[in-house]
Amino acid sequence: MNRVVLLLFVLFKTIDAAAIELHPEVVAIQKDLINLSTHKNVGEVFERHQNVLSENNLDTQSRDLIHQFIATYFSFIGLHQRAERLYQFGQSISQQQALDNFTAYDALDEITALAKKNRLLMVNEAHHIPKHRWLTKELLIRLKREGYSYLALEALAKKDEQRINKQGYATNKSGIYMRDPAFSELISVAKELGYTLVSYDKYSYDREKEGAENIINKTFALDPDAKVIVHCGYSHIDEKHKLASILAANLHIDPLTIDQTALLSTHIPDIYKNTPVVFKSDTEQYWQPTNSHFDIAVYWPAQTQITNRPAWYMANHQRQRLNETWCNNAFPCYVEVVNNINEAIPFDRYLWLNPAIPASVRVRAGDSIFVYDKFGKQVRQLNSPFIK
Structure with missing residues (x-):
């Protein structure tokens, strides 16, 4: 091929x-x-x-x-x-199908409670939806105190494993998905918490088997009492055919498998939470699509916006309102927020399309804001503290 x-x-x-x-x-x-x-x-x-x-x-x-x-x-x-x-896919379910005999519960609370009793947690993502990385980031924070200490990442290349574990952050030379600011933040938070990052994915036709072997050799084989989180894409959490099934068979562990992709095409207007939810019945059964092979399906309700950007992304961060004069009143206008660390992933990126729609970027102390015109020419640099 x-x-x-x-x-x-x-x-x-x-x-x-x-x-x-x-x-x-x-x-x-x-x-x-x-x-x-x-x-x-x-x-x-x-x-x-x-x-x-x-x-x-x-x-x-x-x-x-x-x-x-x-x-x-x-x-x-x-x-x-x-x-x-x-880009939408997955099952589109009606409100009645989702809620009949089921109640929405906070996904983080439910997953954390179940993961406490497990040693292997697997969470998937759709690669074009950064909020799926937010869920794993928040789980890292909660599960560190429950003994979880390894984070295996499909997106982490073998050549980057040692470097990122040592320096504590991703760079522009890291894998493609790690160049997303939300994924970069996931990496930084994991290292701040003391997790060991594990690369495992190999671009081969025996991908699932080799990936499982790599995870085991770098975690459970070294530490029989290890607790491991695997963050992967799409169907690798399938407990019948994919990575999860091989890990389960080789480790004799029933992994807790969390799916965030099955309900991408579903909108349930009566769910008013700002965080993802799972649906659970009175008999403690979690809702799943028909013929699925994972434990829990996560649903993301429509998200609150903060100056027209997702609350999950902007919350708990300092924000800087954008000024159209920074763009010389020419749009689209591209904005990056970076610090002085060489090759570090921008803390935020934003393509501002329309000055009539207000927007902000998230910033930290010591960051600089770089503004580029449509053709990539830098038209402004602002250093913190920023203009109000």
Whole structure:
């Protein structure tokens, strides 16, 4: 198989490899993701992506890949809602199906209570939805005091494992998904808490088996009493066919498997929580889609916005309101928040599309804000403390 095609299949949701013929934009958009750290013409790239999305002659497979790639790019530049709208999948269930005989409970509380009694927790994500990383980050905080000390990451490359464990943060040279500010924050929080990060994924046809062996060799084989969290993509938590099933068989442990992707296409208007929920019956049974092979399905209600950005992302951080004069009144306008650590992932990225819609970025003491025009020319630098 073409090496680029194999990489696409590993990084993104699997499609039919035998029949694929790549549209030129598939590779071009992948390069946009890779080059985001060095190419600041994000506004120009966004407009090109919009043109690609309007094409009517894309074959089904190319369209699927292009939507995934562009959705991921959107998520990296702070356009989280656009990313979610662009690429949806999973089961769409009605409100009646979800709530009949079930009650919504806080997902963090429920998962934490169950994980206390387990030694292996597996949480999945859709790669274009950074809020899924927020859930794992919050679980890391709660479960550290319950004895969890290893975090195995599908997105962590073997070549980066030692370096990130030592320095405590991801860089622009880390894996593609780690360049997302939310994933970078997950890494930093894990290291601040004292977790050992574990790389395990290998781009091969025996991926699940080799991944399981790597996790075991780096955790349970070294520490029989280990408690491990695995953060992976999509179906790897499947307890019948995938990574979770192999770990269970080899370790004789029933992993606690948490899915965040099955309900992506579902909207239940009567759930008014700002945090993810799970549905549990009076008999303590958790709602699951039919024929699923995981323990709990997590549902994310519509999220509160803070200056038109998701509350889960902005809450508990200092915020700086953007000023259209910083962009010389020319839009789209790209904003990055960075510190002085060499090659560190920006703490925030945001493509400001419309000055009529107010927006903020999240900042820390010592950060600088860099502003770029559509073509990638830097038009402003602001250093903390920032202008009110």
